[in-house]
Structure formats: C-alpha cells, structure tokens
Amino acid sequence: MMFFLTSLLVSVIAASTPLMLAATGELIAEKAGVLNLGVEGMMLVGAVTGFVVTHITGSTTLGILAAILAGAGMALIFSVLTLTILANQIATGLALTLFGKGFSSLLGRNYVGIAGPTLPKLDIPGLSTIPFLGPVLFGHDVLIYLSFALLAATAWFLYRTHAGLILRAVGDSHNAAHAIGYPVIRIRYAATLFGGAMAGLAGVYMSLSYSPMWAEDMVAGRGWIALALVVFAAWRPFWLFVGAYLFGGIMYLSLYVQGIGIPVPSALVSALPYLGTIVVLVIISRDRRRIRLNQPASLGKPFHATA
Amino acid sequence: MFKIEPRGYSSRFWSIGSPILALALTILLTGVIFAAMGQPPLIAVYTFLVAPLLEHNGLAALAIKAAPLIIIGVGLSLCYRTNVWNIGAEGQFTLGAIFGGALALAFPDAPAGLLFPAMLVMGMLGGMLWAAIPALLRTRFNANEILTSLMLHYVASLLLVYLVTGPLKDPHGFGFPQSALFSSAATTPIIVPRTGVHLGCALAPVIAALGWLLLNKSVLGFQLRVVGQAPRAARFAGFSENRLIWTAMLISGGLAGLAGIFEVAGPVGQLTTTISPGYGFTAVIVAFLGRINPIGVIFAGLLLALSYLGGDAAQIDLGLPNAVTGIFQGILLFFLLGCDLLILYRVKRVRPAAALAGAAP
Amino acid sequence: MDRRQFHKILGAGLAAASLPSLIRPAFADGPLQVGFVYLGPVGDFGWTYQHNVGCQQAQAHFGDKVKTTYVENVPEGPDSEHVIADLAAKGNKLIFTTSFGYMNYTLKVAKQYPDVFFEHCTGYMRDKNVSTYNIRFYQGRYVQGVIDGKLTKSGLVGYIGSIPVPEVVQGMNAFLLGMRSVYPTAKLKFIMINSWYDPGKEGDAAKALIDQGCDVITQHTDSPTPLQTAKARGIKAFGEATDMTKFAPETQLTADVNDWGGYYIKRIQDVLDGKWTSTDTWGGFDSGMLSMAPFANMPDDVKALAEQAVADIKSGKNKVFVGPLTDQSGKLQLPAGQVMDDGTLSGLQWLVEGVEGKLS
Structure with missing residues (x-):
C-alpha cells in the first residue's frame, strides 16, 4: 500500500508539473486582464526550442533559458497584436496556437528521433532513500521544484507585494488603474510575457523530462488543460496547485484503473479527466460571488487610453 | 513616432480594405518564408493559392472542404456576436455525426425520402444536445462555456471511439474500428455528378444567407447583438440574457451537428474514429476571419479550405512540409486581426517634439 | 513547342492508348513518379516516420530513375481521396497509401485512374490495380x-x-x-x-x-x-x-523493426519492369519486412533462445x-x-x- 502510494504520487507529480507551470504563467496574465488562449502553441515552441538548443550546446541550462525566451517571444507577438493594436484576444490566442503548431514542427524538423540529454535529477544521498518521504520529496528534476517555487513566488507577489496589488488593479479595472497613473499597457506586456515564459518552461519540461525527445504536437492538448485550470482555480494560486494535481491525478488514475481491469470500456475511462474537470468547474463556478470576487473584471477586454 | 487614435466611427473604407490588406501582407510574408526555405516565392505562392483551383476537380474539392467550415462558422458567428464563446463545435459536429449515423445504421432498409431527412434532424439534435450542456452549465451554474465546450469535445471524440470499437462496430469489418457503410438511402445526395459535390455544399451559402437575415433583420438577431455588445442595455430592455445564450448555443450546436451528419453521410459514408480533420476548430478561425459575419464566413471558409488544398499541393509539387499550412493560417489571422485596428482607429504620425510639447502641462 | 517535341508527345500518347492499361511501361523519358500518402507528420518518429525511411531508401536505391513525392498529415477521410487523386493526376504511376483509413478512398480513386497502380497498407480490400501489404x-x-x-x-x-x-x-x-x-x-x-x-x-x-x-x-x-x-x-x-x-x-x-524499404523497392522495380500485379502481401521475418533489433541486456542463453524463435518462425516451423x-x-x-x-x-x-x- 505504501509502495503503491509512493509510486502513485511520484507519477502524478510528473504528470501535473507541465500543467502547473503553464497555468501559473496564465494566471499572472489573466490577473492583469489578458486572456491568452495561445498556451498550447507557446508550449510547443518552448518544447522544441529547449530541445534543439540543449542538443546543440549540450547544456540543459541553456536549453531551459532558450525555451523561456521562445515562449516569451511568442507571447510578444500576442502582446503587440492585442495590447498595442487592440486585436481580439480570443482570436489572437487561437491564431497563436495555430502558428505555434506549424512553427514548432518546422523548427524541429531535423531533430525528430534523436535521443536528447535529460534533466539531471536532484538526488540527495541519504534523503532520497527515506521510505515514502524520500522518493516523494527528493529525486525529482529541477523544474519540478521550480514549479512549486514559482507558484509560491507568484502567490506572494500577487497578494503580498505592492507590485502585485498594482497588477491586480490593472486586471480589475484598467480605466481606474490608468487614472491613478499606472502604465496599464506596460504592465500587461510584462504579465503576458511572463505567461509566455512559463509556457515555454512547461514545454521544455515536456521535451527534456516528461517524455525526453522532440516529436511534433507532443504537448497533446495540455495547454488547453492549463487554461481550464486557471478558471477552475478561480484565479487563486493555491487552488491552481490543487487543480493541477487533481487533474494530473485523474489522468494517471484513468490509465491505472485500466490495468486493474475494471469492466468499463477504456475509451469511457479515458474521458474521466475531462468530465471531472467539468464537474469541478461547475462546483467552483456555482458560487457567483466567489467568482466575481476573484475573476479579473477587465479580463479579455482591450484597453485604449483615451486621455 | 506613431499614435493610435480612435476615429469615433467605423471606417467603411477599411472594413473592406482591411481583409484585403491582411491577405496581401500574409502573401508577402509567406513569400518571404518560402524564399527563406529555398523556394522561389512567386511560384510557391502560386502553387499554394492559385494552382489548386485550376486542377481537375479543384473547385469541387474546394466546395466539399469549405461546406462544413461555412455551416459551422455561421453558427459560431451568431454565437460570438452574442458574446457566447462556443469553442467546442468539434464535439457538436461529432455528436451530430453519431446521432444521424446511428439512425442510418439502425434502419439500413428505410426509404431514402424518409431516412435522410430524419438523419439530418437527428444530426442537428445531436449537435444541439452537446451544445445544451455548456449552455445549461453557463446559465444555471455560471460555468465558463469556453472550457466546458472544449472539454466536451474530448468526451465526444472518446465516445465515438467507444461506439465504433463497441456497439456500432461493423460485424463484418475484421474488427477494425469503423461502422458498416451507410446504405445508399442514407447517403447525402450528390448534386454535381462525378465530383462528390453534395447537398451540403449547396446548402452552405443558403444557411449563411439565412444566418445573415436572422442576425441583421430579425428581432431575435437584434436581441442577440444587443446582449453581445451591451449586456447592461439588454437587461434594461428586458431581454432575457439566459434565453439568448441558450438560443445562440443551440443554433451553433445544431449547425455543427448538421455539418457533422452531412460529412459522415456524404464524403465519409460511415462512422470511423476520425470523421473530422478538425473542422470544428478551423471553423472558429473561419468565424473570426469572416469577422463574425455570416456572409464574411462564406469567403473565410473558402479561403481556409483553399489553404488546406494549397498545403497539399505545396507538398506534392514543391516538397514543402505540411507545417506551412498552419503557419499560413496563423499569420493570416494575425494580420487580419491587426489590420482591423484601422476600422475603428487611425494611426497618426506624431513628431517627437510635438508629442513632448503635448505632454507638457 | 517544335515539331519534334510535338511528335514525341503525340507518339507517347498513341503508344499509351494502344497498350493494354495494366502492362503499360513507365514512360521512357523522365523518372517514374511514385507517391506516398502519410497519416502523421514524417516527424512523428513512429508509423509515418518508418514509412518515410522506406520511401527514402527506395529513392536512394533508384536514384534518377524514380521520383518520390510524399504528402504528410493527410487525415483519414475525404481529404485523403483528394490527395490520392491529386497525386494520380500529377503523373504518379504508383501510389502507396499508408494507413487503414485510406482504404475506401484508395479504391475509389483507383477506379478513376485504371492505369495507375495503388498499394494500400493494412487494408483488406483489393482491386485489379490495388494491392494490399502489411507486416506480420x-x-x-x-x-x-x-x-x-x-x-x-x-x-x-x-x-x-x-x-x-x-x-x-x-x-x-x-x-x-x-x-x-x-x-x-x-x-x-x-x-x-x-x-x-x-x-x-x-x-x-x-x-x-x-x-x-x-x-x-x-x-x-x-x-x-x-x-x-x-x-x-x-x-x-x-x-x-x-x-x-x-x-x-x-x-x-x-525491438520489432518495420522495414518497408525492401517492399517499396521491389514494387517499384515491378512497375519499372512492367510486371506489377495486384497482390496481397503479409510479410513476416521471411520476407525481410520485419526484423528484430540486436538482442541486448540479456544472458547468452536467452539470446540463443530468441534467435532460435526467430529462426523457427522464419522457416515456418512455428506458426505462432x-x-x-x-x-x-x-x-x-x-x-x-x-x-x-x-x-x-x-x-x-x-x-x-x-x-x-x-x-x-
């Protein structure tokens, strides 16, 4: 039983990390009032860039940095269109995903079927072998710890710093924030670029750790799940963690129960994570007041300073 | 220095000019990308956008490919006008195919005059049912329809896998995941012999015209638009927002379902695990490219269909990778969205000195 | 167009028309065009990738005599019909369609192009110009x-x-x-x-x-x-x-290694020789279409047993x-x-x- 729990947790951690990384980035962007549906595309470009750079330079650190930059670069395209040129955010995000799919496939053309270096694991002698706690807490790669650190930092930033307060103000009422004198557009640029950088990080986690290789379209819909998680969490960092792990857990368990051989068609079991997301989304959203309290009021609305 | 300044009205010139400018810029940038990949840009652009039309049966292929995009896109544009973001048309398409297809498989001997219309109705019902779930969750539980409709698409495709590997599997199909072929009575009538151009292709523009009339010339359309543009005004006017959300979702779901049954009863001819190459998602782009206007959707659907055919042609004739199609579509949408700025805003040149002077108190 | 060219084209047309459709040889001038239709991207490092390796082997084997063309990411469905027809219309004389879902569309196009040869992978329906092939x-x-x-x-x-x-x-x-x-x-x-x-x-x-x-x-x-x-x-x-x-x-x-290249080379050679016929190939170890990657990370006696198993299947002693x-x-x-x-x-x-x- 203990063994089962340990390996279950370790598997769930790996499955949940890309979701949590990407969702953390999107959370900041949405808190600033920007809805970027291009997460999937940004993740793909991050995944391929990170893989290619790691392969060329031999350094996973450079690969991770390149993926962050690539994700941010994709977000920059989005920002210019939606923030400077005031294009519709939903449509631009969809276009970004389309573009990202094609672009990543083109970039990675010569890197298919190559075994890449994987991220080093953080093994602490003595600690990793402690029963249960050892394998659950230690022995993962750096990005997993980073995903927690970044989520914690994000929570701290949003609710404990002045800058976080300003960012939330921009997301809640851009007109008021502008009237007070905050640079709405500049803050939104920064938040969106952060979102892109995190998506890039989520992507490179996939191509260097989760399934260490490059293959076209390997993100396989996780960008969309990350978007769903932000709403699911009602824009609160702690619940983002819960959501990512819950979804990662259901995704893993839906495979696990098949192995046990339950008499339910496997295609229907595979639908469980999606049905589960809907159910939880409904439960969370039912409380309109809570949603209204947390949802950035200006989410998705273009801002143009009139005065 | 440039400054963006609201016009205060929408420019009639640019509302026509912007898509043309966007297309021109897209062709230009795609040409540059082709050149960077070592292709002569003019020939590549020609192969991509013109040659597919001149081929034998090229126009028929275009019509067959564009029909589902237009039918779904019309429904989505009504939806988006209402500010309801149905992203899961792919799932509604699938359910339409399942409902209509199940009817065809259940009554293989029924007469065509009865069976085919009944399949269309069932297809629409299937799509509506799948769209009713996000509508219910949005109006009753306040759940975001972008996410619920998207999640339901995954459920729909898995449901289809279950059905064609289980209850609807062809008993004589050697265990492959597919249903039996539909009887000829259950097949979409072909309207141009030997081209595959079917009834759905002819109905697509009609549906677009009806969609335009509904949106622009009817009380319901007026209400939908008001809810979309000014929800508060709609509330003052006493329109029921929930009723209009339901209406928009059901119309778009029904049309997606209709496209689904036309597709499986026409070009596909049976239920398989892969009945759509992503029509429901491409139609979202079609709706935006058509500027959320049913008539615009016709042009957008044709253009997107052409880009797919062009992508195939570019592979056959030039050996270019398929990724070019996605890149072209993404860039086209980027430019279109960007150029739309010119409709409501003007770009003004400001001399730095003047800008500084203006900033001084 | 000068007169000589004109006669050449006319001559080729007449020759083509006069020959029985199934034994028409490839045009003497210009390489034999061979088309491939792929389900995934060639970058999937799986099914499609492996077919494309075969395609490249065939291209390398024949050099100037053959020109291969592929179309990737072709969804199983009506789009494939358009792509297959397009390849046929553009002069490909032999077309490999490499996924089960192309079956009905391959047969449909084959009827419209009786002088083009088609090869459908993993299917079970054939015609006089449609073969099927698969690996055991x-x-x-x-x-x-x-x-x-x-x-x-x-x-x-x-x-x-x-x-x-x-x-x-x-x-x-x-x-x-x-x-x-x-x-x-x-x-x-x-x-x-x-x-x-x-x-x-x-x-x-x-x-x-x-x-x-x-x-x-x-x-x-x-x-x-x-x-x-x-x-x-x-x-x-x-x-x-x-x-x-x-x-x-x-x-x-x-690992099982799918080797489509040998089959592709053989079938292309058949067309070049004018010997192509409709067949059903389900090749195993004996055909060379399937082989095993080197046995590794196991003791020698297990290796020997595995090699024996391959040999028994290959010789037909073991029918599985x-x-x-x-x-x-x-x-x-x-x-x-x-x-x-x-x-x-x-x-x-x-x-x-x-x-x-x-x-x-």
Missing part, C-alpha cells in the same frame, strides 16, 4: 514474449496500446503465447491510451503498469517514452517499430497461432494441432487466456 507484426511480439518469459520474475508483462484494432489484439496474444512457451503461468496486463498520439500519456501508462507489478514493458504505440520510463524505473522494455537503443541503451532488450488456443473465458477457440488461417487471424477479436482486462 505479431511474429516479433512472439519473440519478445519468449525473451520476457525467461527474464521476468513477476510473470506479468505490461502492454501499452492505442486502441484495440486487430493488429493490437494479435500482438497481445502473440506476446503472451511466446511468454507462456517458456513461462506457462505468465499473464499480460494492458492499457489502451485511446489517443493517437501523446508521448506523455504513453509514459504514464508505462508507470501505471510498472506500479501494478509488471516487470517488463512492451508497447504498441510509437514514441520511445515507455522505454525511457522503464529506464528511469530500472526495468527492461522493448522498443517499437524501429531500433530505439539510443534512447535507453541499458534498457531495450530488442497454433491450437489448442483458449480465450479469456476458457472457451476453446482453436483445437489442438490446427493453425489459424490468415483470414481469421487478420480479424482477430478475442484475447487468449492469461490476458487480463476486457477489450471494450
């Missing part, structure tokens, strides 16, 4: 089973599939039969990921199977992720479709699906001494005793 993948699975049966401690193997098409059913059954030939109480657990392409999910399925006590993993999906997962968990696994040694040198025992075979419910499906015929085998829909879990 199950033979490789059997050999894997033999190896696993010798190495396993738990007697339980984990099998990862996408969706249970007959080929996957054959594979699971053959693996367990091979395993039981040396480990009579062996069992097999499987997980279908119900997704056409998701390397992450394949890895998760491998983890789930390992967590449930499987000490060797084999896969019927394309990516090397399950192999990499096995490596991380310190157990052994089999590669799929291609030699995946470089992804996990200490983990891969062997030989009675008595009972299904999961214990019902006798194939009496002792009988060999399953190819028709039954190609539509196999039941699992042999010892496989755990239901198909649907």
Whole structure:
C-alpha cells in the first residue's frame, strides 16, 4: 500500500508539473486582464526550442533559458497584436496556437528521433532513500521544484507585494488603474510575457523530462488543460496547485484503473479527466460571488487610453 | 513616432480594405518564408493559392472542404456576436455525426425520402444536445462555456471511439474500428455528378444567407447583438440574457451537428474514429476571419479550405512540409486581426517634439 | 513547342492508348513518379516516420530513375481521396497509401485512374490495380514474449496500446503465447491510451503498469517514452517499430523493426519492369519486412533462445497461432494441432487466456 502510494504520487507529480507551470504563467496574465488562449502553441515552441538548443550546446541550462525566451517571444507577438493594436484576444490566442503548431514542427524538423540529454535529477544521498518521504520529496528534476517555487513566488507577489496589488488593479479595472497613473499597457506586456515564459518552461519540461525527445504536437492538448485550470482555480494560486494535481491525478488514475481491469470500456475511462474537470468547474463556478470576487473584471477586454 | 487614435466611427473604407490588406501582407510574408526555405516565392505562392483551383476537380474539392467550415462558422458567428464563446463545435459536429449515423445504421432498409431527412434532424439534435450542456452549465451554474465546450469535445471524440470499437462496430469489418457503410438511402445526395459535390455544399451559402437575415433583420438577431455588445442595455430592455445564450448555443450546436451528419453521410459514408480533420476548430478561425459575419464566413471558409488544398499541393509539387499550412493560417489571422485596428482607429504620425510639447502641462 | 517535341508527345500518347492499361511501361523519358500518402507528420518518429525511411531508401536505391513525392498529415477521410487523386493526376504511376483509413478512398480513386497502380497498407480490400501489404507484426511480439518469459520474475508483462484494432489484439496474444512457451503461468496486463498520439500519456501508462507489478514493458504505440520510463524505473522494455537503443541503451532488450524499404523497392522495380500485379502481401521475418533489433541486456542463453524463435518462425516451423488456443473465458477457440488461417487471424477479436482486462 505504501509502495503503491509512493509510486502513485511520484507519477502524478510528473504528470501535473507541465500543467502547473503553464497555468501559473496564465494566471499572472489573466490577473492583469489578458486572456491568452495561445498556451498550447507557446508550449510547443518552448518544447522544441529547449530541445534543439540543449542538443546543440549540450547544456540543459541553456536549453531551459532558450525555451523561456521562445515562449516569451511568442507571447510578444500576442502582446503587440492585442495590447498595442487592440486585436481580439480570443482570436489572437487561437491564431497563436495555430502558428505555434506549424512553427514548432518546422523548427524541429531535423531533430525528430534523436535521443536528447535529460534533466539531471536532484538526488540527495541519504534523503532520497527515506521510505515514502524520500522518493516523494527528493529525486525529482529541477523544474519540478521550480514549479512549486514559482507558484509560491507568484502567490506572494500577487497578494503580498505592492507590485502585485498594482497588477491586480490593472486586471480589475484598467480605466481606474490608468487614472491613478499606472502604465496599464506596460504592465500587461510584462504579465503576458511572463505567461509566455512559463509556457515555454512547461514545454521544455515536456521535451527534456516528461517524455525526453522532440516529436511534433507532443504537448497533446495540455495547454488547453492549463487554461481550464486557471478558471477552475478561480484565479487563486493555491487552488491552481490543487487543480493541477487533481487533474494530473485523474489522468494517471484513468490509465491505472485500466490495468486493474475494471469492466468499463477504456475509451469511457479515458474521458474521466475531462468530465471531472467539468464537474469541478461547475462546483467552483456555482458560487457567483466567489467568482466575481476573484475573476479579473477587465479580463479579455482591450484597453485604449483615451486621455 | 506613431499614435493610435480612435476615429469615433467605423471606417467603411477599411472594413473592406482591411481583409484585403491582411491577405496581401500574409502573401508577402509567406513569400518571404518560402524564399527563406529555398523556394522561389512567386511560384510557391502560386502553387499554394492559385494552382489548386485550376486542377481537375479543384473547385469541387474546394466546395466539399469549405461546406462544413461555412455551416459551422455561421453558427459560431451568431454565437460570438452574442458574446457566447462556443469553442467546442468539434464535439457538436461529432455528436451530430453519431446521432444521424446511428439512425442510418439502425434502419439500413428505410426509404431514402424518409431516412435522410430524419438523419439530418437527428444530426442537428445531436449537435444541439452537446451544445445544451455548456449552455445549461453557463446559465444555471455560471460555468465558463469556453472550457466546458472544449472539454466536451474530448468526451465526444472518446465516445465515438467507444461506439465504433463497441456497439456500432461493423460485424463484418475484421474488427477494425469503423461502422458498416451507410446504405445508399442514407447517403447525402450528390448534386454535381462525378465530383462528390453534395447537398451540403449547396446548402452552405443558403444557411449563411439565412444566418445573415436572422442576425441583421430579425428581432431575435437584434436581441442577440444587443446582449453581445451591451449586456447592461439588454437587461434594461428586458431581454432575457439566459434565453439568448441558450438560443445562440443551440443554433451553433445544431449547425455543427448538421455539418457533422452531412460529412459522415456524404464524403465519409460511415462512422470511423476520425470523421473530422478538425473542422470544428478551423471553423472558429473561419468565424473570426469572416469577422463574425455570416456572409464574411462564406469567403473565410473558402479561403481556409483553399489553404488546406494549397498545403497539399505545396507538398506534392514543391516538397514543402505540411507545417506551412498552419503557419499560413496563423499569420493570416494575425494580420487580419491587426489590420482591423484601422476600422475603428487611425494611426497618426506624431513628431517627437510635438508629442513632448503635448505632454507638457 | 517544335515539331519534334510535338511528335514525341503525340507518339507517347498513341503508344499509351494502344497498350493494354495494366502492362503499360513507365514512360521512357523522365523518372517514374511514385507517391506516398502519410497519416502523421514524417516527424512523428513512429508509423509515418518508418514509412518515410522506406520511401527514402527506395529513392536512394533508384536514384534518377524514380521520383518520390510524399504528402504528410493527410487525415483519414475525404481529404485523403483528394490527395490520392491529386497525386494520380500529377503523373504518379504508383501510389502507396499508408494507413487503414485510406482504404475506401484508395479504391475509389483507383477506379478513376485504371492505369495507375495503388498499394494500400493494412487494408483488406483489393482491386485489379490495388494491392494490399502489411507486416506480420505479431511474429516479433512472439519473440519478445519468449525473451520476457525467461527474464521476468513477476510473470506479468505490461502492454501499452492505442486502441484495440486487430493488429493490437494479435500482438497481445502473440506476446503472451511466446511468454507462456517458456513461462506457462505468465499473464499480460494492458492499457489502451485511446489517443493517437501523446508521448506523455504513453509514459504514464508505462508507470501505471510498472506500479501494478509488471516487470517488463512492451508497447504498441510509437514514441520511445515507455522505454525511457522503464529506464528511469530500472526495468527492461522493448522498443517499437524501429531500433530505439539510443534512447535507453541499458534498457531495450530488442525491438520489432518495420522495414518497408525492401517492399517499396521491389514494387517499384515491378512497375519499372512492367510486371506489377495486384497482390496481397503479409510479410513476416521471411520476407525481410520485419526484423528484430540486436538482442541486448540479456544472458547468452536467452539470446540463443530468441534467435532460435526467430529462426523457427522464419522457416515456418512455428506458426505462432497454433491450437489448442483458449480465450479469456476458457472457451476453446482453436483445437489442438490446427493453425489459424490468415483470414481469421487478420480479424482477430478475442484475447487468449492469461490476458487480463476486457477489450471494450
């Protein structure tokens, strides 16, 4: 039983990390009032860039940095269109995903079927072998710890710093924030670029750790799940963690129960994570007041300073 | 220095000019990308956008490919006008195919005059049912329809896998995941012999015209638009927002379902695990490219269909990778969205000195 | 156009018209055009990738005499009809359509282009200008089973599939039969990921199977992720479709290697020689279409046993699906001494005793 729990947790951690990384980035962007549906595309470009750079330079650190930059670069395209040129955010995000799919496939053309270096694991002698706690807490790669650190930092930033307060103000009422004198557009640029950088990080986690290789379209819909998680969490960092792990857990368990051989068609079991997301989304959203309290009021609305 | 300044009205010139400018810029940038990949840009652009039309049966292929995009896109544009973001048309398409297809498989001997219309109705019902779930969750539980409709698409495709590997599997199909072929009575009538151009292709523009009339010339359309543009005004006017959300979702779901049954009863001819190459998602782009206007959707659907055919042609004739199609579509949408700025805003040149002077108190 | 050119074209046209359509040789001038239709991107490192390797081998083999063209990412459905027809219209004389879902469309286009030859992979419908071809993948699975049966401690193997098409059913059954030939109480657990392409999910399925006590993993999906997962968990696994040694040198025992190149070269040569006929090819070890990656990470006696298994299948001594075979419910499906015929085998829909879990 203990063994089962340990390996279950370790598997769930790996499955949940890309979701949590990407969702953390999107959370900041949405808190600033920007809805970027291009997460999937940004993740793909991050995944391929990170893989290619790691392969060329031999350094996973450079690969991770390149993926962050690539994700941010994709977000920059989005920002210019939606923030400077005031294009519709939903449509631009969809276009970004389309573009990202094609672009990543083109970039990675010569890197298919190559075994890449994987991220080093953080093994602490003595600690990793402690029963249960050892394998659950230690022995993962750096990005997993980073995903927690970044989520914690994000929570701290949003609710404990002045800058976080300003960012939330921009997301809640851009007109008021502008009237007070905050640079709405500049803050939104920064938040969106952060979102892109995190998506890039989520992507490179996939191509260097989760399934260490490059293959076209390997993100396989996780960008969309990350978007769903932000709403699911009602824009609160702690619940983002819960959501990512819950979804990662259901995704893993839906495979696990098949192995046990339950008499339910496997295609229907595979639908469980999606049905589960809907159910939880409904439960969370039912409380309109809570949603209204947390949802950035200006989410998705273009801002143009009139005065 | 440039400054963006609201016009205060929408420019009639640019509302026509912007898509043309966007297309021109897209062709230009795609040409540059082709050149960077070592292709002569003019020939590549020609192969991509013109040659597919001149081929034998090229126009028929275009019509067959564009029909589902237009039918779904019309429904989505009504939806988006209402500010309801149905992203899961792919799932509604699938359910339409399942409902209509199940009817065809259940009554293989029924007469065509009865069976085919009944399949269309069932297809629409299937799509509506799948769209009713996000509508219910949005109006009753306040759940975001972008996410619920998207999640339901995954459920729909898995449901289809279950059905064609289980209850609807062809008993004589050697265990492959597919249903039996539909009887000829259950097949979409072909309207141009030997081209595959079917009834759905002819109905697509009609549906677009009806969609335009509904949106622009009817009380319901007026209400939908008001809810979309000014929800508060709609509330003052006493329109029921929930009723209009339901209406928009059901119309778009029904049309997606209709496209689904036309597709499986026409070009596909049976239920398989892969009945759509992503029509429901491409139609979202079609709706935006058509500027959320049913008539615009016709042009957008044709253009997107052409880009797919062009992508195939570019592979056959030039050996270019398929990724070019996605890149072209993404860039086209980027430019279109960007150029739309010119409709409501003007770009003004400001001399730095003047800008500084203006900033001084 | 000058007069000589005009006569050449006219002459070619007349010659073409006068010859019986099926034995028309390739035009003397210009290379023979050969088209390939792919389901995935050539970058999927799986099914499509492997076909494209075959295509490139054929191109390299024939050089200037042949011009290959491929179209990737062609969805199974009406789009494929358009692509196949387009290839035929643009002068391709031999067209390979490499996924099951192209079957009806290949046959439809073949009727419109009676002087073009078509080859459909994994299908079961033929015509006078449509051949079918496939690989007896199950033979490789059997050999894997033999190896696993010798190495396993738990007697339980984990099998990862996408969706249970007959080929996957054959594979699971053959693996367990091979395993039981040396480990009579062996069992097999499987997980279908119900997704056409998701390397992450394949890895998760491998983890789930390992967590449930499987000490060797084999896969019927394309990516090397399950192999990499096995490596991380310190157990052994089999590669799929291609030699995946470089992804996990200490983990891969062997892999089925799909070799389409030889078949493509042979069929193209047939067209060049004017000898192409409609056939049904289901090639195994003996045809060269299937081979095993080097046996590694196992003791020499197991290696010898595996090599013997390959040799026996190759020589026809071992037909793999030989009675008595009972299904999961214990019902006798194939009496002792009988060999399953190819028709039954190609539509196999039941699992042999010892496989755990239901198909649907």
